Structures are given as C-alpha cells and as structure tokens.
Amino acid sequence: MVLAQLGGSIARALQQMSNATIIDEKVLSDCLNEISRALLQADVQFKMVREMQLNIKRIVSFDELAAGHNKRRIIQKAIFDELCNMLDPGKPSYTPKKGKTSVVMFVGLQGSGKTTTCTKYAYYHQKKGWKPALVCADTFRAGAFDQLKQNATKAKIPFYGSYMESDPVKIAVEGVERFKKENCDLLIIDTSGRHKQEAALFEEMRQVSEATKPDLVIFVMDSSIGQAAFDQAQAFKQNVPVGAVIVTKMDGHAKGGGALSAVAATKSPIIFIGTGEHMDEFEVFDVKPFVSRLLG
Numbered sequence: 001m002v003l004a005q006l007g008g009s010i011a012r013a014l015q016q017m018s019n020a021t022i023i024d025e026k027v028l029s030d031c032l033n034e035i036s037r038a039l040l041q042a043d044v045q046f047k048m049v050r051e052m053q054l055n056i057k058r059i060v061s062f063d064e065l066a067a068g069h070n071k072r073r074i075i076q077k078a079i080f081d082e083l084c085n086m087l088d089p090g091k092p093s094y095t096p097k098k099g100k101t102s103v104v105m106f107v108g109l110q111g112s113g114k115t116t117t118c119t120k121y122a123y124y125h126q127k128k129g130w131k132p133a134l135v136c137a138d139t140f141r142a143g144a145f146d147q148l149k150q151n152a153t154k155a156k157i158p159f160y161g162s163y164m165e166s167d168p169v170k171i172a173v174e175g176v177e178r179f180k181k182e183n184c185d186l187l188i189i190d191t192s193g194r195h196k197q198e199a200a201l202f203e204e205m206r207q208v209s210e211a212t213k214p215d216l217v218i219f220v221m222d223s224s225i226g227q228a229a230f231d232q233a234q235a236f237k238q239n240v241p242v243g244a245v246i247v248t249k250m251d252g253h254a255k256g257g258g259a260l261s262a263v264a265a266t267k268s269p270i271i272f273i274g275t276g277e278h279m280d281e282f283e284v285f286d287v288k289p290f291v292s293r294l295l296g
C-alpha cells in the first residue's frame with residue numbers, strides 16, 4: 001500500500017467518525033479498527049498497531065470526558081500525536097556542524113540505495129557550503145567503487161577507494177585520515193551491503209565502525225522492505241551504533257510502515273527520505289508534515 005493510500009484510508013476512517021451523530025466507544029472502536037487495518041496493510045508491525053490502539057483508548061477516556069468536550073477533535077489529535085510519537089524516538093540524532101570534522105558511516109542491505117544516498121547526502125551538504133568527501137569501504141561488491149566514483153565525479157565531490165585493496169577497514173581508515181588532512185568537514189563512509197553470510201557482514205561493519213569511530217551511523221532502508229524492516233533495522237542496531245535512519249524510494253510503491261518500524265527498532269529518528277534516483281531527489285524528513293500528509 002502506498003503512503004497516499006494509507007493516508008486515504010485513515011482520512012476516510014476519521015471522516016466516518018466525524019459523520020456519526022454521537023461519538024461513543026463503538027464509533028471510536030470502529031474508527032481505530034479501520035486505522036489499524038490501514039497501518040497493518042502498510043506493513044506497520046502488529047505490536048506497534050496494538051500499542052497505538054491502547055494508547056489512544058487510554059487518552060480518550062469517555063468516562064472522563066465532560067459533555068461539553070469536542071470528542072472528535074480530541075480523538076483526531078490523539079491519533080495525530082500517536083502517529084507522530086511512533087516516528088519520534090524522543091531524542092534528535094547527532095547533527096554534524098559545518099567546518100567541524102564529522103565522520104558519518106552508512107550501513108544497510110545491498111540494493112537499499114546506500115551508495116546513491118551517500119552521494120545525495122554529500123551533495124545536499126555541499127550545496128550548503130560544506131566540504132564533504134566520500135570513502136568507498138565496500139570491497140566486497142565488484143563495481144561498488146566505480147559506482148561511488150561516478151556519482152562523486154558527477155557531483156564534484158572528492159572520493160577515496162581502491163580497486164586492489166580488499167580490506168575495507170584499511171580503506172576506511174586511510175580515507176578518513178586523508179580527508180581530515182584536506183580539511184573536509186563531512187567524511188562519509190559507504191560500506192558493504194552484502195556478504196557470503198550475514199555474520200561476516202556485521203563483523204565487517206563492527207570493525208569499520210571501531211576503526212573509524214564515526215560520529216553518526218546512518219541506517220539506509222528501502223521503503224518497500226515491508227514487515228522485514230523491524231528485524232533488519234534491529235540487526236544492524238545490535239551490531240553498530242545506528243543513530244539515524246534514511247528511508248529510500250519513497251517515490252515508488254513505498255509502504256509507509258517500514259519507516260515506523262525502523263524508528264522503533266533503532267530508537268533513532270528518520271533524518272532524510274530519498275524520493276528518486278537523482279542526486280537532488282532527497283528531502284529533510286519532518287515528522288509533523290509527514291503525518292499530516294498521511295492523515296490526508
């Protein structure tokens with residue numbers, strides 16, 4: 001289910017509730033069931049949907065609401081707030097500062113859009129006057145360095161990598177050292193997304209992270225990953241200190257639910273979304289407008 005459809009379903013559920021002459025527990029229950037169905041279809045985890053229902057029922061206590069209260073408004077606000085809460089882990093991510101060196105490491109599954117997103121992230125900051133640089137620490141996938149090199153060249157961003165060296169840790173460390181000397185302020189490390197075994201991938205992430213001590217680890221997630229999002233995000237979080245999430249391919253048949261699950265699993269905020277293959281199809285993520293759009 002695409003986000004717009006999810007928004008449509010929720011908006012319809014709210015509208016139905018608004019059309020009811022009297023808003024009682026049954027009307028609220030029907031409305032919440034409708035919204036829950038929409039969220040489940042959009043791949044939001046069952047547990048999260050259940051929690052949202054219980055929270056809203058707790059907030060909208062009919063016994064405590066005096067007759068004069070506008071129940072519709074209270075219910076709508078409770079739903080809005082709950083969805084915002086699901087997307088807000090409560091603390092902001094580390095924010096790099098222009099002119100001060102920050103190391104940012106990108107992790108995610110192969111095909112999630114990691115390499116593309118590294119360049120988008122660099123380009124976004126470069127346009128704002130930063131001095132970003134890209135390091136390709138993916139020595140596993142043949143062609144990874146070429147892809148990064150091509151992207152970086154197009155955006156006129158300095159890059160570092162090797163066709164010969166097979167140790168990703170060595171490349172990451174060399175790249176970081178080099179760009180620190182060149183006074184770059186945003187050192188972006190792209191890592192491998194696939195390995196013969198998952199355990200080896202995570203071990204590699206851990207080693208790159210320990211050797212480069214990133215200020216921020218960003219988990220890149222394809223929005224169409226669906227119900228698998230929670231487990232994937234959690235697996236990365238258990239191995240490296242993920243501090244932010246970027247959700248890609250929000251332009252396609254994106255399921256909104258994965259984004260909510262990634263926040264829950266990593267306890268980290270979504271900071272950007274990818275909305276296309278091009279370098280500038282990249283937007284700052286903002287919870288409230290996102291939820292407003294979701295609610296139609």
Ligand code: GDP
Pocket residue numbers: 108109110111112113114115116117193248249250251252273274275276277
């Ligand atoms: P990686 O294996 O994680 O490094 O993934 P890539 O960066 O190579 O991206 C995989 C594919 O997804 C490429 O064809 C990208 O052009 C595409 N892609 C990445 N981000 C987006 C996005 O936000 N929207 C769309 N439509 N495609 C994207």
